[in-house]
Amino acid sequence: MMHRRPMIGLALVAVASCIAVAARLLVVRTLDGSLLVGWPGPTLGQFRVDAVLVACSAGAALGASGAILQTLLRNPLASPFVLGVTSGAGAGVAFASLAASIAGMAAPTGAALGAPALAGALLALGCVLLLARRHGVLDPITLILGGVIVGAIASAGSTVAEALLPPERRGLFTGWLFGRIPEVPDMGSLAACAAAALGLTGLGAAWGNRLDGAALSDDEARSIGIALGPMRTAMFIGCGVATAATVALCGPIAFVGLLAPHCARALVGARNRMLVPGAAVAGAGLLTAADALRQWIDIGGGRLPLGAVTAVFGGVAFLVLLRRTAAGWMA
Amino acid sequence: MTALRFQSPVIARGAFIFAPGDVTPSAGRVTVLIGPNGGGKTTALRAAAGMLAPEQGAILLDGAPVHSMPAAQRAARMALVAQRPEVGAPFSVRDVVALGRVRRPAAPERIEQALARAGLSQLADRPFHALSGGQQQRVAVARALAQHEPGGVLLLDEAFAAVDPPEAAALVREIRAEAAAGATVLAATHDLSVASALADDVWCIAGGRSTAFGAARELLTRAALPSLLGVAVAEAHGTRGTIAVADYGGILPEAPR
Numbered sequence: 001m002m003h004r005r006p007m008i009g010l011a012l013v014a015v016a017s018c019i020a021v022a023a024r025l026l027v028v029r030t031l032d033g034s035l036l037v038g039w040p041g042p043t044l045g046q047f048r049v050d051a052v053l054v055a056c057s058a059g060a061a062l063g064a065s066g067a068i069l070q071t072l073l074r075n076p077l078a079s080p081f082v083l084g085v086t087s088g089a090g091a092g093v094a095f096a097s098l099a100a101s102i103a104g105m106a107a108p109t110g111a112a113l114g115a116p117a118l119a120g121a122l123l124a125l126g127c128v129l130l131l132a133r134r135h136g137v138l139d140p141i142t143l144i145l146g147g148v149i150v151g152a153i154a155s156a157g158s159t160v161a162e163a164l165l166p167p168e169r170r171g172l173f174t175g176w177l178f179g180r181i182p183e184v185p186d187m188g189s190l191a192a193c194a195a196a197a198l199g200l201t202g203l204g205a206a207w208g209n210r211l212d213g214a215a216l217s218d219d220e221a222r223s224i225g226i227a228l229g230p231m232r233t234a235m236f237i238g239c240g241v242a243t244a245a246t247v248a249l250c251g252p253i254a255f256v257g258l259l260a261p262h263c264a265r266a267l268v269g270a271r272n273r274m275l276v277p278g279a280a281v282a283g284a285g286l287l288t289a290a291d292a293l294r295q296w297i298d299i300g301g302g303r304l305p306l307g308a309v310t311a312v313f314g315g316v317a318f319l320v321l322l323r324r325t326a327a328g329w330m331a
Numbered sequence: 332m333t334a335l336r337f338q339s340p341v342i343a344r345g346a347f348i349f350a351p352g353d354v355t356p357s358a359g360r361v362t363v364l365i366g367p368n369g370g371g372k373t374t375a376l377r378a379a380a381g382m383l384a385p386e387q388g389a390i391l392l393d394g395a396p397v398h399s400m401p402a403a404q405r406a407a408r409m410a411l412v413a414q415r416p417e418v419g420a421p422f423s424v425r426d427v428v429a430l431g432r433v434r435r436p437a438a439p440e441r442i443e444q445a446l447a448r449a450g451l452s453q454l455a456d457r458p459f460h461a462l463s464g465g466q467q468q469r470v471a472v473a474r475a476l477a478q479h480e481p482g483g484v485l486l487l488d489e490a491f492a493a494v495d496p497p498e499a500a501a502l503v504r505e506i507r508a509e510a511a512a513g514a515t516v517l518a519a520t521h522d523l524s525v526a527s528a529l530a531d532d533v534w535c536i537a538g539g540r541s542t543a544f545g546a547a548r549e550l551l552t553r554a555a556l557p558s559l560l561g562v563a564v565a566e567a568h569g570t571r572g573t574i575a576v577a578d579y580g581g582i583l584p585e586a587p588r
Contacts, residue, residue, distance in 0.1 A: 074419020213433045215420035219382050219413050220471070223486075224478060225406030225434035270421045 006274035009267035013278050017056075017285025024052050024292040033298060047183040053194070054185045055291045056284035058250045061197035061242035063260030063283020067276045068204050068235050070261050071211045075140050077321060079258035080243040081314075082144060084124045084151030086254070089247035090177065091154035092120020094161035097173060107169055110186030110248075117244035124150050125240055137218070155252075176251040179307035181291045185249065193245040200242045201280040207231065208273025254307060255314020256287050262321065332358040332482040332513050333408045334393055340385035342378055349374045349539040356517050356532070358482070361510045363530035363547070364519040365560065370537040372519035373414060376488045379517060380411045392484070403434045409484040414492075416471035418459045425455040427470050431478030442477055448505050449473035450498055465493040472502055476509070485509060487518035491525055503528045527551050535559050 025048050030036045039045055066079040080086045096116035097107055108116070128150050132143035162173055204211065213226040221228050246253065263286070264278030290309045297304055337354040349371045356362040364372045377383050378390055381397040390397050392408060410431065418427055428451070429442050446452050449469045454462065459470060472490050479485055485506065491499040506529060510516045517534075520526050526533070530547035543550055543559055550556075553564035 071420055074417070209433045212420070212422070212426070213430050215418055215422065216430065217413055217415070217417035219377060219380065219411065220416065222382060222402055223380055223406060223409070223411035223413075224430055224474075225403040227402045265421070271426065 006268040006271065006278075009264075009269065010274055010278050010281070012267050013264055013281045013285070017281050017288070020285040020289035020292060021052055021056070024048065024055070024288050024295070027292065027296070029296050029298065035296060050185055050190075051181050051183045051291060052288055054190055054249060055181050055288040057190060057194040057197050058181075058246040058253065059256055059260070059283035059285065059287030060201060060280040061193055061246045061283070062253065062257035062287070063264070063279040063281070064197060064201045064204055064276050065239040065242045066257030066259075066283070067261035067264065067272065067279035068200070068211065068239055069257075071215055071272055071275075072232055072235055073138060073140075073143060074215055075143060076262070077144050077258070077318070078147075079255070079261075080121075080239065081151065081252070081254045081257055082318070083128050083147035084149075084154060085121045085128075085147075085240060085243045086247060086252045086257075087151040087154035087158070088124020088127075089117040089121035089244045090252040091157040091161070092116040092118070092123070092244075093247060094158035094173070094177075095120075097169070098161040098164055101165055101169055107173075111188035111192060113189065113248035114192060114244060117247045118241060120154070121240040121244040121247070122237070124154055125236060129236075175305070177307075178305040179251040179253040179310065181250055181287070181294075181306055189245070189249040193242075193249045196242040196245040197280060200238045201277055203235075203238055204276030205273055207235075208271065208276060211235075211272035211276070250306075252307070253287065254311045255318060256283050256290070256310055258321070259314055259317050260286055262317075333484050333515060334358060334391070335379060335397075335409075335484050335515050335517070336391045337375075337379070337388075338391055339388035340378060340390050341387040342374060342383050342385050344374060344383075347371070347374070347539055349378065351375060351536060351539070351541040354534060354541060354544055356515055356534070358515045359510060359513050360531035361507060361516040361518060361529050362532040362534050363526045364517065364534050364536060365521070365523070365526055366536040366542070367560065368521065371539040372521075372536055373488055374539070375534075375536060376411070376486045376517065376519055379484075380409065380486050381405055406434055406478065407480065407483075409486065410475035410478040411486045412468075412471045412475045412488060412490040414488040416467050422459050423455070424451055424457055424459055424462070424470050427459050428455075428473045428477050431474040431476070437477070445473045445477035448476055450501055463493075465495055465498070468492070468494050469498060469502065472505075476505065479509065479514065481509075482513040484515045484517070487516070489519055489521065491520070492522070499525060500528065523551065523556075 026039060027035055027037050062080060069078040069083065070076055093113050093116050100108055128146045131146035132138045158177055162170060162177065165173060210226050210231055213221050213224050214228060214231065218228060260283035261279040264275055264282040268274045268278040291306060294304050294306050294309050335356055337351055339353050342349040364375055366372055381400060384398045392400060397405060425442065428445055446455050449472050451469055451473055459467065468490060475485060491502055494502065506516055518529055530551060533545060533547045533550040534541065535543040550559060556562055556564050
């Protein structure tokens with residue numbers, strides 16, 4: 001019984017994510033606004049397959065990162081976006097593009113975005129963790145506020161960098177700033193993101209019991225045998241790499257990393273051995289579903305930006321979580 | 332049996348300096364740490380648990396400095412109940428108690444046994460966060476009991492402070508049973524009733540220094556306490572004998588163990 005429930009939960013998460021994948025692969029909106037179900041053949045179908053691969057890789061990386069960050073920071077509101085890591089990675093890419101433009105080099109694309117994204121992600125995470133540290137302990141409120149503010153500053157930095165770019169370099173960048181699922185992805189970035197997602201999920205599951213232990217206070221976690229410092233460092237870097245890989249591939253995507261762990265936790269429970277894989281699968285499903293919704297909804301101005309879809313749904317969910325998070329963990 | 336020794340450690344925490352001198356809590360006995368608030372009880376326990384590095388001297392667990400011992404190796408010999416148990420994830424009571432064995436998997440019966448000893452069998456499937464403060468402290472004690480091996484070290488920091496008297500009495504019996512089986516128990520409390528029920532030995536710390544170490548029967552008395560803690564102790568006579576009442580809470584039986 002105790003062992004079966006998380007397995008059943010994980011299977012349910014997987015089924016829901018498969019439905020999202022099938023919907024994205026088989027349902028599109030035609031030009032006259034009606035929904036068309038069917039497979040367009042291998043040539044056109046390849047765009048859909050690639051989009052699904054991108055959404056699943058990025059969603060899984062964000063979901064696993066969110067689950068791990070929530071446990072390590074003992075905070076149900078933690079996620080790569082809320083902690084400013086996503087926006088930090090975005091700013092890293094923005095300033096790298098600006099630097100390339102000033103230096104007269106070609107705009108960095110594809111896997112070349114990985115390094116500046118990672119630098120921005122780790123810089124933002126480092127700033128937030130330093131800000132929230134009071135007498136050696138992370139203050140949960142300062143952590144979230146610090147993350148939101150660092151994220152806002154990083155986003156503003158991205159906007160400034162965009163404004164300073166010459167107009168002919170701006171177009172691609174503007175779409176990227178809102179997050180998008182490319183139908184013709186850079187294969188290097190896709191492979192890097194998929195590898196980061198798989199690696200982080202595997203690490204989180206393998207170290208699941210130790211992550212559980214890290215949910216205790218620092219002294220208690222150490223007293224039950226957790227080497228807290230090395231584990232935190234490894235996990236923070238892992239989450240930074242995974243987030244940076246998604247940003248290099250899709251741009252900054254909000255709230256998937258926050259929601260996926262909560263969806264997974266409701267079905268597979270809170271133990272990290274199953275939660276981290278569950279959150280990865282849920283993240284893959286959520287981002288694919290958001291991309292599918294984006295294809296279907298037309299409010300007059302063409303397709304919605306993906307970032308707008310995740311921010312609207314995710315932002316509302318964040319507020320609901322905030323209300324339920326009175327003291328400590330959610331009731 | 333595991334030996335814990337304070338070998339004149341010096342630990343500076345801002346302006347506060349913890350320098351208790353040479354103290355060896357005995358294996359097979361419960362040593363109760365008493366002393367005024369801010370006097371160094373928690374520092375002593377955190378240092379014993381290897382959380383603080385002494386600048387001079389050492390705190391030794393079986394002859395090796397406890398601070399630099401690998402966490403898993405230390406956890407096999409020593410369990411800690413912190414002053415305020417924290418669980419930053421929505422775990423059940425059973426999940427939390429099972430964390431005591433996170434680095435050394437044990438049979439599920441071991442976890443159930445620890446739950447039963449802390450009177451938590453009925454609450455095992457409840458979310459930890461749905462429990463009262465006193466119940467959460469009992470969960471932390473149960474986790475330490477699950478982790479603890481006979482002959483190891485048990486460190487308890489005000490572990491019963493919010494626990495109701497009947498449950499506290501039951502936990503005191505469990506802790507004393509561990510000591511009887513060979514454990515070295517070091518427990519801080521500001522409650523003299525708990526101290527007298529628990530203690531074989533008493534270690535008094537004030538201003539970061541040891542002010543007394545000795546048998547409870549000699550130190551937890553109305554003759555010794557006023558000079559140790561600066562408290563007044565009054566006597567109350569009843570039909571069943573005499574008790575001593577300390578003025579900051581705590582009733583001492585006439586003849587503590």
